Amino acid sequence: MTAGGEVIVRVEAIEKYFGDHHVLRGIDLEVRQREAVMVVGRSGSGKTTLLRCINFLEEPTAGSVEIDGLRLEADPLQARSRRHQEQIRQMRLRAGMLFQEFNLFPHMTALGNCMEAPMRVLGQARASALDRADYFLEVVGLVDKRDQYPSRLSGGQKQRVAIARALCMEPKVLLFDEPTSALDPELIGEVLQVMEDLAHGGTTMIVVTHEMHFAREAADRVIFMEDGMIIEQGPPEQILDAPREESTRRFLRRFLDT
Amino acid sequence: MTAAVGAPEPPIVARVRAAEERSRTTFRLKVAATWIGLIGLILAGLWITGNIDAAFIGEWGPFIVGGAGLTIMISVVSIVVATLLALIGAFGRLSRNPYLNGLASLYVSLARGTPLIVQILFVYLALPQVGIVLPAIPAGLIALSFNYGAYMTEIFRAGIQAVPPGQREAAEALGMPERLVMRRIVLPQAIRIVIPAIGNEFVAMIKDSSLVSILAVEELLFRARLVGQQNFRSLEALVIAAAIYWILTILFSHFQQRLERWMARGDR
Numbered sequence: 429m430t431a432g433g434e435v436i437v438r439v440e441a442i443e444k445y446f447g448d449h450h451v452l453r454g455i456d457l458e459v460r461q462r463e464a465v466m467v468v469g470r471s472g473s474g475k476t477t478l479l480r481c482i483n484f485l486e487e488p489t490a491g492s493v494e495i496d497g498l499r500l501e502a503d504p505l506q507a508r509s510r511r512h513q514e515q516i517r518q519m520r521l522r523a524g525m526l527f528q529e530f531n532l533f534p535h536m537t538a539l540g541n542c543m544e545a546p547m548r549v550l551g552q553a554r555a556s557a558l559d560r561a562d563y564f565l566e567v568v569g570l571v572d573k574r575d576q577y578p579s580r581l582s583g584g585q586k587q588r589v590a591i592a593r594a595l596c597m598e599p600k601v602l603l604f605d606e607p608t609s610a611l612d613p614e615l616i617g618e619v620l621q622v623m624e625d626l627a628h629g630g631t632t633m634i635v636v637t638h639e640m641h642f643a644r645e646a647a648d649r650v651i652f653m654e655d656g657m658i659i660e661q662g663p664p665e666q667i668l669d670a671p672r673e674e675s676t677r678r679f680l681r682r683f684l685d686t
Numbered sequence: 687m688t689a690a691v692g693a694p695e696p697p698i699v700a701r702v703r704a705a706e707e708r709s710r711t712t713f714r715l716k717v718a719a720t721w722i723g724l725i726g727l728i729l730a731g732l733w734i735t736g737n738i739d740a741a742f743i744g745e746w747g748p749f750i751v752g753g754a755g756l757t758i759m760i761s762v763v764s765i766v767v768a769t770l771l772a773l774i775g776a777f778g779r780l781s782r783n784p785y786l787n788g789l790a791s792l793y794v795s796l797a798r799g800t801p802l803i804v805q806i807l808f809v810y811l812a813l814p815q816v817g818i819v820l821p822a823i824p825a826g827l828i829a830l831s832f833n834y835g836a837y838m839t840e841i842f843r844a845g846i847q848a849v850p851p852g853q854r855e856a857a858e859a860l861g862m863p864e865r866l867v868m869r870r871i872v873l874p875q876a877i878r879i880v881i882p883a884i885g886n887e888f889v890a891m892i893k894d895s896s897l898v899s900i901l902a903v904e905e906l907l908f909r910a911r912l913v914g915q916q917n918f919r920s921l922e923a924l925v926i927a928a929a930i931y932w933i934l935t936i937l938f939s940h941f942q943q944r945l946e947r948w949m950a951r952g953d954r
Contacts, residue, residue, distance in 0.1 A: 531853060
């Protein structure tokens with residue numbers, strides 16, 4: 429988890445309003461290659477919205493995002509224009525997204541979930557898409573479940589298949605939106621283990637999480653957000669053990685109490 | 687008091703299971719007996735009070751039943767065309783293009799806001815005045831498809847909207863363009879959601895197809911009315927027609943149940 433690479437994600441001056449509600453207030457963020465960044469903060473602090481703005485699942489109100497050299501300016505007035513949508517699509521090919529609710533396609537097997545986009549979006553041949561799907565299902569330890577439909581998988585297995593599905597697109601960065609929040613406690617560990625292995629293996633990732641233990645183990649950098657702003661960031665031992673800001677301390681105290 | 691793992695099942699468990707199975711079977715038998723008894727009673731009552739003419743039934747029954755073929759043909763063709771219309775209509779209703787949206791919502795409002803029988807008569811009797819002359823069967827097919835297409839547009843629209851938004855987001859996050867998302871992710875799930883509703887529409891269509899009898903299309907009801915009125919034997923004729931409609935809908939509902947069970951295999 430060396431973090432000395434070039435900047436792969438650059439978020440500049442992101443603002444986001446939902447109606448009158450000012451959710452993100454001038455977010456700047458740089459993530460380097462092979463870096464694992466964990467975003468923590470209370471619910472409602474804007475961390476999920478930030479993640480969704482990075483791949484334009486939410487159109488930012490202002491600001492820009494750059495991933496692997498492709499820079500896209502927020503354009504809320506022309507958000508639905510064909511040109512902007514195509515640019516967004518190009519961004520999304522560089523950023524894999526993992527959701528709280530997994531969102532596996534229920535009408536496709538694990539393998540089908542992993543092969544759909546590589547074949548139909550990247551135009552890969554079936555054989556090579558199959559090889560890669562098998563490879564990444566192996567990475568998440570589920571190659572024996574490749575022919576199962578999602579309804580036959582546990583929550584933890586679903587999220588691991590979702591990770592394999594994202595990896596099959598070979599994105600430059602993985603975005604995790606509270607990937608274990610919808611899981612039964614006994615299933616959280618297997619997902620975090622896969623993520624930790626990926627982080628240590630050099631996968632660039634931005635993770636919104638409430639798992640402080642995991643952040644300490646796997647993060648190169650922890651970011652604390654509040655009221656739509658980045659309050660404080662640094663190595664996990666600094667942010668989690670010796671935060672400078674009072675609000676970070678208050679947040680962590682509540683976590684350690686419970 | 688929990689039994690040890692692997693301990694033999696106490697005999698009472700098997701006896702309870704058998705008793706439950708028995709009472710389920712008797713319940714079903716009694717329901718069936720009620721049906722048969724009531725139907726028998728109604729038929730016997732009609733036989734006694736209605737002066738039923740068995741010779742008429744023997745002579746004209748097969749002719750009436752022969753109309754079922756056309757009834758089925760009209761229903762099947764109309765439901766297929768209506769389904770295609772509904773698919774297009776649903777995309778229109780969900781379109782961000784205001785003109786397409788307006789066109790689709792006008793269609794739904796107009797087709798659902800006027801009586802089906804008026805629509806049937808309009809296609810057959812009114813359109814010739816503007817130079818569009820159609821034979822009775824095509825006119826009936828068009829009117830039924832037009833009308834049912836509107837109802838089914840709303841079914842498809844609801845089905846597409848019932849697919850969880852996370853599905854679309856996940857597909858978009860994988861870089862899938864909008865059309866691909868619709869075709870590969872949203873529609874397959876929406877169709878599974880709307881299959882039961884389409885089945886219900888088909889059952890309704892079998893019955894509503896009888897309305898085209900007013901265009902002298904020789905389907906089931908037209909034949910029953912024709913020979914019933916000519917021979918003053920409408921009771922016999924209409925009972926035969928009603929029985930055929932009933933049997934058709936029961937047969938289809940049975941088939942529909944099996945289809946749904948097959949579609950639900952293994953998942954969700």
